[in-house]
Amino acid sequence: MARRRSTDTKPASIKDVAALAGVSVPTVSRYLNDRGVSDEKRTRIARAIDMLGYRPNPIAQALVNERTSMIAVMCADITLFGQAQTYKGIEQRAHGGGYSPDVFVLGGRDVAHEVRSCLDRNPAGLILMNFDPECADVLDLVPHDLPTAVIAGNRDERFAQISLAEDDGGYRITRHLLELGHRSVQYIGIPGGVGSYSRMAGWQRACREAGIVAPDPIACTWRPQDARAIGRRLADDPAVTAVFAGNDETAMGVIRGLRDGGRRVPDDVSVVGFDDHPLASIWDPAITTIRQDFHRAGAAAFDAVTGIIADLGEGRVDSRTQLVEVPGELVIRQSSGPAAR
């Protein structure tokens, strides 16, 4: 009994079953759904199903559709400004198209377990926001053939990647401070912001180029209160005249702490941030920063993944490891000024 399915490229449809059994499509459907069909027709349908190798595909199809429409978006913490904005960029780009993003928050959990839960859902592609250390581990856990785009982090040649050119941003904002006459720039790091493509690496490069020994970076948490405590400590050190905070919220905390300690910003100490948080421009003083285009990075990642999916459909593979740059923009406001004489 030759099964058509093994020779034809197209699997047998419910229509084929109905035609071979000499019954209507609704009758086959009733049979498949265990509803009343005469014994005689049931025998004919069962035989047709067997001969054609037919499988009740509405269910399988639903799963297949599921598989091809979901783009998994992984990040460490969706409540952080940059990650929320990036997700919004992905969401807006996806809107109305054939793919819908689904967010998976790692949040300091067992990464391997979270990745498995995600893959169990059969995503058509993956966007990884590689802003936090645990996220980098994800890349060793995803199958090689899953269309993937990585946002930020160090360059990983195995994947398509959207770079925010943070090292360049860190370099430019440090240069800005040095050009104002500051002889040293203190860096306050946010969690995970290390590696050669980080804002910290740009700071180090600018210091090196200027022949300055970069002071040890100070590590901070995501909590603005902790940044405030650091600002209070820095207020006691008269050598500190310029601070580059790893993000704007950290800058806000540092400014408050410096003020607690009796230092004026920018008159005594310049403080700059990174990201251009919506509150950075209304802070007092308004914060000099690098405006990062998280929206555009999210949209670019979505385009990259759906591009890879389309390319694979046409047998091309060129897009899999592309690099797209979405560089930030230096925005000079009131929190940075000339070094005090």
Next chain:
Amino acid sequence: MARRRSTDTKPASIKDVAALAGVSVPTVSRYLNDRGVSDEKRTRIARAIDMLGYRPNPIAQALVNERTSMIAVMCADITLFGQAQTYKGIEQRAHGGGYSPDVFVLGGRDVAHEVRSCLDRNPAGLILMNFDPECADVLDLVPHDLPTAVIAGNRDERFAQISLAEDDGGYRITRHLLELGHRSVQYIGIPGGVGSYSRMAGWQRACREAGIVAPDPIACTWRPQDARAIGRRLADDPAVTAVFAGNDETAMGVIRGLRDGGRRVPDDVSVVGFDDHPLASIWDPAITTIRQDFHRAGAAAFDAVTGIIADLGEGRVDSRTQLVEVPGELVIRQSSGPAAR
């Protein structure tokens, strides 16, 4: 030919098919996956499948599992502080349990279309963050039997609801200002914050009780810059000595605008906010606010939905329309002070 499935409660399993056909389970599996099985065995398996009314359930099962493990979380904008925090509360509560939350962002789109897309995914339950006007429309679009919990918004007796008791919070923070001697309190509203359970309703009630005619509320967007422009305008009105801003970010903008216009906070004008944003305590001056426990609200909503699912499984329905209160807490800081003489 009597089909076992129509009389038994339990559908036939692959084991039943293997036993009846006199083959091993892996052989049935190979048959179902179109891999090499001898013609003779195939005929026996096909007959057993037909007699038992067996349906290749691994696929169906996957769909069924999908249906019962996903809790849809709908909100208007996941990048806003309250919504992001609420999602985090849901996420953390769900972690490690049998249900996983999936966020659906309405974002000013065709709500009916978004709800359909969500329902197509067969969620086991729904959590709706009812902070924005478009969200209320969702409730008329979800099936009556879908386990649902609503966070915030006006009381809807059809559903389980987590109230943040915003009206109570609005009342208390307005009372705080009136007790400081202010004769009037200006309210600046955030988008959608209307209705009898809103912070604005609490402000109106406190004014009414104090025998004060509440001034017309001023509508603001989510953009802190717009709040700053409102602050600048208010700076020109010497009658304004106390402002209740609809959330902390709005309060920050208003404070900055008042300062632009030469007014000191709180010496000339007291400004209070709502939510207890992480930056509220490090703002200068630190902002008096109502601390909302979004995390707890999210966790309570998750508990409510999974409770309804469990209750339905046991034939109970009591939990479907429960009301849980997660009231806020008045946090007095430096942005509010006695009315100037």
